[in-house]
Amino acid sequence: MAVNGNGSGDGRKRLPVVDEGALAYDHPLYDTLLNVPGLSVATTSLDALLNWGLMNSLWIFPMATSCCGIELMAAAASRVDLDRMGTIVRATPRQAEVMVIAGTITVKMAPRVKTLWEQMPEPKWAIAMGSCAISGDFYRNLYAVVPGIDTVLPVDIYIPGCPPNPEALMQGLLRLKEKVALRRAGKLPPHDDRPGMLDVTRPSIARLLDPARDRALDQQQEDSALNASSFDRSDEPEDGEERAPDQLPDAIASTPPAEIEALLRDEFGVTELAPKDGAPVVAADKHVALARRLRGMGYQIFVYVVATHFPEKTGKVVAPERFEVAYALRTVGAGSKLVSWRLKLEPGQEAPSLVGVFAGADWQEREQWDLVGVRFAGHPDLRRLMMPDNWEGHPLRKDYPADKACPPWR
Numbered sequence: 497m498a499v500n501g502n503g504s505g506d507g508r509k510r511l512p513v514v515d516e517g518a519l520a521y522d523h524p525l526y527d528t529l530l531n532v533p534g535l536s537v538a539t540t541s542l543d544a545l546l547n548w549g550l551m552n553s554l555w556i557f558p559m560a561t562s563c564c565g566i567e568l569m570a571a572a573a574s575r576v577d578l579d580r581m582g583t584i585v586r587a588t589p590r591q592a593e594v595m596v597i598a599g600t601i602t603v604k605m606a607p608r609v610k611t612l613w614e615q616m617p618e619p620k621w622a623i624a625m626g627s628c629a630i631s632g633d634f635y636r637n638l639y640a641v642v643p644g645i646d647t648v649l650p651v652d653i654y655i656p657g658c659p660p661n662p663e664a665l666m667q668g669l670l671r672l673k674e675k676v677a678l679r680r681a682g683k684l685p686p687h688d689d690r691p692g693m694l695d696v697t698r699p700s701i702a703r704l705l706d707p708a709r710d711r712a713l714d715q716q717q718e719d720s721a722l723n724a725s726s727f728d729r730s731d732e733p734e735d736g737e738e739r740a741p742d743q744l745p746d747a748i749a750s751t752p753p754a755e756i757e758a759l760l761r762d763e764f765g766v767t768e769l770a771p772k773d774g775a776p777v778v779a780a781d782k783h784v785a786l787a788r789r790l791r792g793m794g795y796q797i798f799v800y801v802v803a804t805h806f807p808e809k810t811g812k813v814v815a816p817e818r819f820e821v822a823y824a825l826r827t828v829g830a831g832s833k834l835v836s837w838r839l840k841l842e843p844g845q846e847a848p849s850l851v852g853v854f855a856g857a858d859w860q861e862r863e864q865w866d867l868v869g870v871r872f873a874g875h876p877d878l879r880r881l882m883m884p885d886n887w888e889g890h891p892l893r894k895d896y897p898a899d900k901a902c903p904p905w906r
């Protein structure tokens with residue numbers, strides 16, 4: 497049994513990748529049949545029979561996580577019809593021989609994929625379908641994505657493409673059949689570790705903690721996160737300058753409906769009803785009461801809560817670090833009306849939770865806590881939603897390093 501990847505050059509602990517491909521096929525029935533006197537003569541070659549059976553019953557366990565999964569589904573449909581080569585898709589690892597990994601695998605998903613792989617009986621094979629499964633593709637350097645499923649389990653067939661079409665999957669299965677036959681005949685060359693391949697598979701930018709990483713890059717990344725914006729702001733007015741009304745984007749220029757204007761102004765003390773940078777700002781300690789009032793006025797759909805991190809600015813424009821949390825509600829039915837407002841929070845300040853007013857706020861607030869790090873006071877179960885429980889930091893904060901290392905998965 498070959499065990500790869502146990503430890504790495506940078507001293508980080510990695511989970512072992514176990515390749516059981518070289519193990520002998522073992523089954524009580526197989527042993528019995530081999531010992532029946534004369535049976536091998538009768539069938540000419542029991543091995544040939546078993547090979548034939550193995551090659552023509554490659555049942556797939558689908559690990560379809562994103563768009564490539566649609567092509568996998570299409571391959572099982574009538575035009576390509578995988579059934580005709582004895583390949584059917586089973587939604588259980590215990591009755592499948594081939595895991596087809598079709599789609600992006602995230603750090604949160606990787607341990608589940610590995611557990612399912614370990615539940616598949618031997619002999620088993622893996623197909624990496626599409627460039628996300630092969631290498632992480634354009635998500636490769638993202639904090640949450642595993643840079644190739646072969647860092648988690650041994651892969652037998654790689655099917656390139658974004659996405660590969662069903663015919664390509666069919667071709668991959670035909671090549672796998674050849675590989676099964678070669679392995680059964682003992683003619684498959686042993687796995688060849690090629691250190692040179694590491695240079696090809698290494699991420700384009702060395703990750704944090706990698707000794708090969710240029711330290712200047714950390715500084716550069718921090719500067720660009722703290723002082724620059726990913727949006728083109730070249731047409732924005734300098735601080736203090738007013739933008740002419742006809743320059744305002746529609747969503748920002750539009751004022752709340754008249755009855756909401758009156759409510760915000762008279763009951764919640766909002767003086768600026770159409771600020772140039774977004775929705776009206778409401779005091780954090782009043783916004784639960786506002787949500788209740790709006791709900792009573794027919795705004796019964798909780799559309800979103802979205803938090804944004806604004807890091808401290810130290811360049812030409814100086815501004816302290818802050819968070820903004822935007823909310824939107826909608827009325828039900830035809831001619832639906834939308835109302836939105838914002839909270840401005842200091843670092844460490846909590847936003848009162850709206851779960852008591854709208855049940856739908858539960859998961860949305862958890863998501864914002866998970867990704868941006870805004871806490872919601874009074875939330876009944878504020879824990880991570882998207883990222884694994886042991887994840888460090890909040891990846892949508894502007895000062896979060898995009899290539900943060902997450903051993904052992906990336």
Ligand code: SF4
Binds near residue numbers: 563628
């Ligand atoms: S390889 Fe392309 S089609 Fe397949 S999962 Fe990735 S992005 Fe989607």
